[in-house]
Amino acid sequence: MIDVDGLTDRFTQWLAGPNFRNPYSVATIRLYGVTVRRFLEFADFDGVVDIHEVSIHIVRKYVTSGQNGTIAPKNTQTVRSSSLVLFFDYLESNEENFGNPAREFVDDQKRKNGGRGGRSASRLKTVLEWDEIDSLRFEAGRLETIAGIRDAALIGLILDTGLRASEVCGLTMADGDGYLAGRLKVIGKGDKERLVRFEPHHAPRMQSWLRTRRRLTTRDDSLFVTDQGNGLTIAMLYMIVSRLLGRAGIHKAQQGPHLLRHTAASMWLASGVELKQVQENLGHSNIGTTSRYLHLL
Incomplete structure (x- = not known):
């Protein structure tokens, strides 16, 4: 229904x-x-x-x-x-x-x-500005607790890969090594597998988390888990990102992990990554969807 x-x-x-x-x-x-x-x-x-x-x-x-x-x-x-x-x-x-x-x-x-019709409204993608990205990185890496080390790696991974929330929650321990290598195979919408290629700019944070993660006693193979060793849910991921954005003083129309996904796409294009590669990384079926980020340049 x-x-x-x-x-x-x-x-x-x-x-x-x-x-x-x-x-x-x-x-x-x-x-x-x-x-x-x-x-x-x-x-x-x-x-x-x-x-x-x-x-x-x-x-x-x-x-x-x-x-x-x-x-x-x-x-x-x-x-x-x-x-x-x-x-x-x-x-x-x-x-x-x-x-x-x-x-x-x-x-x-x-x-x-036989005509073109009227023009549709011009919608702006919600993304973080460069100074906001720095503020979020700082806030995410401020605490040396298990959750703090995890959150630092988590924020860095989404900014580097542009993965959807469901894809982040589906990552396993083996994917931690894939991230460090700059290549991740993920199953996206429609059960379609794609290869995400990127620069692991936050590799030190991921390495720190992997060391911490391996010391946790749990049977769950999820890459990102709670202090109790349970895999993160989408709701938990949304709460973590929203909380960190709030602590960093960042207020946008979107407050969850999708904001970081949009930001990753804009950063790729700003750094010269080809539009076709950005499309493949994001898993867009239509390159027209990806091209909407070009206005940010």
């Missing part, structure tokens, strides 16, 4: 955040929120169990459907399609391989009409 309330609330909060060059008005955010809520209810009624199942067919059906079997007015279709394009942009900002069936629908309509 689709989480209608949760998805709608998170979407409107995202619209109200500092993600756009030209912020949306309160009235527009309310309109888009209501439209997305109705779409989610429509999809749920149509038998869609998970939001990932939404296809261009469902989008087209919702956008064009009017009352009593008629075709919806053009202005209604415009509001619906604009709302859904932004909604799936929001989902992509957290899960890049999600895809945007609403944008596919809009592009299809443009081709049929």
Whole structure:
């Protein structure tokens, strides 16, 4: 069953955040929120169990459907399609391989009409500035406790590799050596394996953690574990990153590990890594998703 309330609330909060060059008005955010809520209810009624199942067919059906079997007015279709394009942009900002069936629908309509249509809103990726990266590194490496040594290696690994939260939590002890070698094989979304190539800038922190990790008594083979030896969950990882960002005085629209993933991508491009390699490292199926980071240069 689709989480209608949760998805709608998170979407409107995202619209109200500092993600756009030209912020949306309160009235527009309310309109888009209501439209997305109705779409989610429509999809749920149509038998869609998970939001990932939404296809261009469902989008087209919702956008064009009017009352009593008629075709919806053009202005209604415009509001619906604009709302859904932004909604799936929001989902992509957290899960890049999600895809945007609403944008596919809009592009299809443009081709049929023989025109380019209007321009979509310009969304800004949330990333850390250089001084903020330094502050976060300092804060993460400040404590010499087991958790402190772990967190320093953890933050460094995500900044170096750009891995998703689920991928970080899935790393094993053997992957610690892979990190030090600058190559990690990970299983990403859709059970697709990819090779992430990078410079292990935080190798000393990882080496320190591996020494500490090997002294812990646990049967769990996870690379990152709690003080009690249990593997980190995604929720724990989010809490760790959010806490460190707060201690470093960093406040962004995103406060979890995905912020560090975006930052890793921007740092790669800034240091001259080819766009194609960044795409492969992030596991993006479409290079257009990766190219959105280029505005940061």
